[in-house]
Amino acid sequence: MRNHFSFEIPFMRYRKVLLTISAVMSVLAIVGLIVRGVTFGIEFQGGTEIDFYDTGAITIDDMREALVAAGEEDPTVQTTTVEGESGFLVRSGTTDPQVATEHADATAAALGLSAESYNVTTIGPDWGADVTRSSLLAFGVAILLIIAYVSIRYEFKMSITAVIALIHDMVIILGIYAWTQIPVTPNVVAALLSTMGFSLYDTVVEFDRTNDNAKTLRDGVHRTYMQICNFSVNEVVVRSINTTITTLVPELAMYFFGGATLKDFAFAMILGELLGTYSSYAVATPLLAIWKTREPRWAKLEARYGEGASTTTVTDA
């Protein structure tokens, strides 16, 4: 065994537990999507977003009152905290930038805030449609290219399970966005896309090792496809944990120390990274192992050497 541990972690023994956890999370996510729905950022639908910073002791009611007095109709106000300073994030349907800046100016003046303490972003209604179309296009093209790449390089059953794991991640992440009501912006889409691609690659590396071991591994311990999968997972798990940690740490730093835009990116990246790595081991590999075990050749081996037949702790002959 070539991992850093002196024993093999029995991932596959818990495959049903892992798959059940994933199924429960997916169901919860779908419920969230149906019940609460995803909030989209103003970039997709047009509207105005005003970020107020360093607002001191101003309360959310003060803020809302001042906005309404300035002429903003029905603004959504949220509190934010950046580097310990409190602030507000205001969203509204205003699509005329001139009106939006006037409202922001008036609000800031009414609350005694300086003219430098806020950002105003206004997106026109047609532009939102453009952004949506181009984001979907970029997303679709990238995912298709990645899937094509995986399918060309690896066996059919591997690409299918890898894609199932990917869909599983997407659904759960969308569910998290639905439950938390954090708006999905183009930045979120971009961040998800780049981490998902990377995580899908994690699965590919794992499968690659499994493929190799299924062909060449003759150590007398790992005979069934389940055992080979488990062995392969153990071989690459340290690498996988380390690469996840090294990418996750800068993202966490960005989440805790960065301003609104960076936080937006970081949150999506962290979710994509964690779920992507998790699903490689907890979804893709177990599904592949279960599916492959149904092939006559592996079914026979499973019957002879599998969990039911004897324990997996046979020592080397």
Place this chain on the structure above:
Amino acid sequence: MARDKSSSTSKTGVDRWNSNEGASSKSARKTRRGGNNRRRSTQGRGHMFTLLALAALLIASAVGFIPPAERITQGLDIRGGVSVILTATKTDGTAPTADDMATATAIVQNRVNALGAAETSVQQQGTNSILVQIPGATNADTAIETIGRTGHLEFVRLDAIGDADALAKISAGTSDVKLKEGTYTAFMDGSSIRNSAVAQATTSATGAYAVNVSLDSDGAKTFADVTTELAPTHGQIAIVLDGVVNSAPAVQTAITDGNVSITGNFSLEEAKALKTVLDSGSLPVTLSYSESRVVGPTLGQDSLRQGVFAIAIGGAIVVAYLFFFYQGLGLLTMGSLAVFGIIYLGLLALLSRMGSFALTLPGLAGVVLTTGSAADSSILVLERFREEIRMGRSVRNAAIGGTKEGISTSLDADAVQLVTALALFFMAVGPVKGFGLTTALGILCDLVTMFLFKAPALRLLGMGTIQKHPRFWGIASDLAEAEETLGASASDVQTKKGGVAHA
């Protein structure tokens, strides 16, 4: 021997890597023979050469990007200011032509210039959008109002201006005289202009430029009447844009065919400026706001500081973790991250200087992401290196095989990331493009780091240093495991795992 020769004369890290690859598969299988020592020294020199070339590149980069605050252009969301995207549409529903867009962009540029802000930029984006950036704009209201205003161009007879003050100023040659509303009546407006062009004035011996304007039939008729009346006295016609007199040429002859030539010893620039004014009354497209971002100047700087702080903290934790996990080999990771960072900053500074890059916040997120990936590819190499040692290979061969396999895995990972980065850069619209760009650039820098630093450095160290101090370099346990396996059953290693697996 032929291969040795080629490897000692080849110049780039990639060549060196490729040639070593050939050598490694050979030496991995065969036991040491004569000639091996010589090969080793030529390879060692080759790695040294690569590292020296890298050192030169690093110095050049460092000179290029220090100080980064000045050398790397900052985007609007970091510098603060107003950033607006205008989208052009035509009233008849057809797509705006390239000419329409060029004219519209010039007109917007004119309006933005009138704001008097420094370093403004007006660029066409895609086929139908114009990006306007005004750094540090303190009065966002005025800026947005001015850019969005449709120009109203009028032609006014000087004798139809009732404001005596204004008239005095015009005859004194004062530029940009403002006319009060209601004090003048125009005989024609910009909608009568069919087109305008800059040309060399036919009547000028000095090569001065003129602006030729052709009018539609109604305009031609009106203009004929007015000029016939004014020609004998050389009366002036004021060209008024949004209530401001731009120029007031005197009528020389009656113009009856609707082809007006405005002369006045114009330089090419002056003539172009006048053409833009004449065009703005008949803007070929309707501009509407698509996106407007107003960022307070101090807020942007705060975001940048937070982002850089996040990268520094993240980088430090990653390096510390890798030292803990890989001990001495962590030095290699730290070195790769440093090399990566310097090349990356150098590249960004170079692109900034060429005017094709500005660091935005989404771009900064891309930098953070690729910094993680750069650390990733180091891990792939180190893990593979240690695995090869555990498989019973010599440290030297493990260094060669480990870099080869580790890098080939990294190349796959990089390919996947590059696909998404480029898809975002080319297909997405708005600020998210910046994220795609910095991610793609980061991947390129990671590739350069792999070939110019990681591979040669690990191979050079693998030639002796690591072997001598296995404990410091954190491979003692791997060597022990290899020995154990080899001792248990020497033949088993071969059968247990045939060939080279992926990292």
